[in-house]
Amino acid sequence: MASINIAAKYKISLKEPGIAGVLRMAEERFTFTPHDPRSDSKLDVPFRSVKAHKFSKDGSKQALLNIQLHEGGAYIFDFESFSERNVCRDFVGRVLAKLQSVAPAKVDKAVPNKTAPSVSGEQLSAMEMERRMKLLREDSELQKLHKQFVMTGILTESEFWATRKNLLDDAVHNLTKQRTGFKSSMLADIRPSIDGRSNKVHFNLTAEIIDQIFAEKPAVHRAFLEFVPNKMSAKDFWKKYCEADLLHKTKNVVAAAAEAAEDEELAMFLKRDDILANEVRQKIKRVDPTLDMEADQADDYLHLPGHGILHGGRKDTSDAENELSRRTLSQDLNRHAAVVLEGRTLDVESGDIMAVAEAHVMSKKGSSIETSDKSENQERQEKACRMTELEDLQGPRRLPYASLCIKDPRDYFDSQQANALNSLGDNGVGFTSIDNSLSLEESYTYLIKQISEAKVKGHIDIVEPDVALKVLDGLNNHLSSTKHHIVKNPLVSVLDRLPVAIKDELMDHWTLIQELLRHFWSSYPITTGYLYNKVLRIKEAMAQIYHKLQEIKESVHSDCRHLVFLLVQPMLQALDAAFAQYEADDQKRSAKGAKPNGFFKQG
Structure with a gap:
């Protein structure tokens, strides 16, 4: 079961405004980390201590989730939207149903005011989580991808954001502002005010x-x-x-x-x-x-x-006493x-x-004054020793050398060229003279031979007329229809000529394919079990999209079928290349009989 991270407000009572932070839910526990690091409202609660959960109706004023404990008390969370609240509500419901199906265990107590490790395997600060939430709020396409892959368990949080470090760096660059330095005025310039009365x-x-x-x-x-x-x-x-x-x-x-x-x-x-x-x-x-x-x-x-x-042979120093x-x-x-x-x-x-x-x-x-260590x-x-060396007391520092005797360079190059020509002549490799001159009788014989071959073969058609006519008719029909659409609106692209529903569906599939292929190819070569299981998850997701694209090709109207084919075919080719890579790597691994380190079979 995948973990989820959603921005929410923790409320002690319904009347309070709440404390903004990040709610993280995993299979065993849920944690709440406030944005303010000085806040004491940090939670780390195991799901085994949860008795039930309540929630407000969709369309009400607030999207609330009330998690009640066995020992009494509850935790109230206020979400920005009902969709995010519903994700957490369904997650809590699945976890509680799973806990009820197994044998009852000893109930753990909630541990407030204790920072828990991140459920996604990475330690994230409140500022880092806030930057991620801000990017998701500002970019609807990114938010759609996050829900499509992270919420469904295809990718983890760290995998999803690993390919978007540039967006996080840009966010940090935009947030950082230039600090105002100290004023040039000295403390001595701060004059006190004197009350004469x-x-x-x-x-x-x-x-x-x-x-x-x-x-x-x-x-x-x-x-x-x-x-x-x-x-x-x-x-x-x-x-x-x-x-x-x-x-x-x-x-x-x-x-x-x-x-x-x-x-x-x-x-x-x-x-x-x-x-x-x-x-x-x-x-x-x-x-x-x-x-x-x-x-x-x-x-x-x-x-x-x-x-x-x-000053006059003495130094003006402060009195030591x-x-x-x-x-x-x-x-x-x-x-x-x-x-x-x-x-x-x-x-x-x-x-x-x-x-x-x-x-x-x-x-x-972070910066200690005493930075001078032994090294x-x-x-x-x-x-200091190098700079204070006395040259007259040092021995001669002359590197050994071999005397250079320069001869006439023309003798050298002439001899080398002669050796090269001799070697080419001895090996039978090099330039050979070809005599292209023919006598009158040889020319006549060659011409008669060419005429005889032409008479034997005859005039054979290169392309069959029926096939050529069929191809030309098909091309003419396609060109005429294309010309009609282009003349009608020359600035309209292939996508604009499709229905809105099909166009949006194809664009969504292309965005998902790009994200999946980016993670797929970055996982090779597979050296660990983690990468192997990641590739398996991505391959299953790509297979689902592949079948959906095939269904679109078959179900589309005949008028748009050719345009849809032009758009879908590159997507299918990209997916086929990924599947071929997986099959080839799987066969190679099966032939060796080895599995990646840490491999485990997913249920």
């Missing part, structure tokens, strides 16, 4: 500004996840951050140190960003050591001990430029600050 400073921190703060200052992002909401609220956290930002802008190190000594929570914003310092150390390790680092007068390593710009940050405007500019060039890794659409912080964590999981270090050391 109450002497209060107000900062307006939007979700976009907070996203930029998390990107440019990883230590603030780490502190937010650590303190909010366990130790303080988000409002108090950003209040401390703004106070530290004001102290940093005043550039009063003494006042900042005094405030940090009294308030530990404020001090964490005034300390040096150890995450950025670690990133800079990793950058230094990846730098080619053969470069002159002191020649770079615009480095971004001033906040690291032992790095800085030379003072842990407060003393970054300059140039360093802030460089950090902001690096974040802008890196681009935004997520879209900030909601005002949920915690969601923005968690999204930054997920985006950083990279070894490669970097080898490169």
Whole structure:
């Protein structure tokens, strides 16, 4: 029994709008996966726990399916159309009838809030399933093929969509939109508003500004996840951050140190960003050591001990004993430029600050900062050794060679041509002279011989007159009828001259044949039992269409029989070629006495 995947809404009660998702039904269980991955309304229910099912009448307001359980309770699903609801209703009915026919087994309990593996053998995300459903809704022909092949069990979901990866890729390309990057304005340009009456400073921190703060200052992002909401609220956290930002802008190190000594929570914003310092150390390790680092007068390593710009024979570095940050405007500019060039890794659409912080964590999981492993270090050391080799201490690197003695090329080619002509003459192969000149007596004898042969044979008709007349009459009748139709409407094709019913039926059969042949020929060579059973299913479906085409040829009116023959004949030839391939491969396999791996006989 084939599995089905249909879009539906899961409802806890009839009055609720429902949760959109995908309902998957297999022979043993049915599952429901919401489109929203954060939703808890995931279902995994075995059919053995189902007692009965109810459904709304066709033509009512909603296409509902109510699946009731043995232990009480029910699952209500709302479908987009009654046809899709009826497919699930009939599927549930067949499964329940099959379970009732066998011996009663122990009833399993439903397992909600648990993601079940895909019944079709492939793990599909909610976004992937949504793309497939959207393609089926937008393309009626594709939806018809899906119902014809997948619902009837001729093809599985994965087989059907395997030949349409280009459509899925196009859908992904159309859905993906360009992310808006960070603004060029720096965080330093965000000016607070000062209330003169109450002497209060107000900062307006939007979700976009907070996203930029998390990107440019990883230590603030780490502190937010650590303190909010366990130790303080988000409002108090950003209040401390703004106070530290004001102290940093005043550039009063003494006042900042005094405030940090009294308030530990404020001090964490005034300390040096150890995450950025670690990133800079990793950058230094990846730098080619053969470069002159002191020649770079615009480095971004001033906040690291032992790095800085030379001023009068000494370096202006931060005091190692003072842990407060003393970054300059140039360093802030460089950090902001690096974040802008890196681009935004997520879209900030909601005002949920915690969601923005968690999204930054997920985006950083895929790319680790410490990318320099032992192999990279070894490669970097080898490169440094190659670049720092002293040429005067190295041995000569000259490849061995054989001296080339160039002679007169004319002697070589002349000798080769003479050898070739001699070999042709010795073997009796080559050009031979033919003497076409004949004497007078030889010409006369040849002419008399030709006249004698003509007298013996006589004048025999090449084609019999009766047969020729019959063929010409048939051609004239066909040409006259064709000319009549063409003159009547020269732009009308062969299909347009057929009745609408026959035309639609032939077009549907041709579409089905194309799909079946595509899967048939892609299954060869048959190397597994899976491919063997797939070819068997496709062959049976093609045989049914073959008989239907034969019936159309025989039942059509005599006026359209020739036109139908012109359209049906290529279809039959394509199917005959597929049947011939199957018979030849089957005979070859029977002669060897071997069956594909994993072969099993279908009942």
